Amino acid sequence: MALGMRQPAGAFEGAGERSDLTVLVADDEPDVRATVGQVLQTHGCRVLEAVDGVHALEIATQHPGPIHLLVTDIEMPRLDGHELHRRFNQRHPETRTLFMSGAAETGLHASAAFLSKPFRAQTLVRKVCEVLQILDLGLNPSMPKGAGD
Secondary structure (H helix, E strand, O other), rough: OOOHOOOOOOHHHHHHHOOEEEEEEEEOHHHHHHHHHHHHHHHHOOOEOOOOOOHHHHHHOOOOOOOEEEEEEEEOOOOOHHHHHHHHHHHOOOOEEEEEOHHHHHHOOOOOOOOOOOOOHHHHHHHHHHOOOOOOOOOOOOOOOOOOO
């Protein structure tokens, strides 16, 4: 696997391999959304893309399976990342969230998973592994939040 990480089978695979992870990427910037999606697809994730928070909630409602990770920009029209996370978490408490922003002030709690834009693909992959607890921890990302924390 890339980056020298250990992982459980089916978690977050190396380039070109499929995994059972589904990631919803919400960002109003098409280039950012596409790049994040492409990086995660390269590492085997199924990626769902949303143009803003409202669209992300619609996609989540229609998606038949679990969504393991929500990757969201903080500043978006119609529904920002904070409110998206709050509403998403009410319906899908097992889904982890990774926030991203180019702004200096995010309004996030210090323990929130966060990536500062711009970031490198390798940084994104590491952060996703960290958020899903598969970076040298051997946990299945489909485990509910808190189970094994």
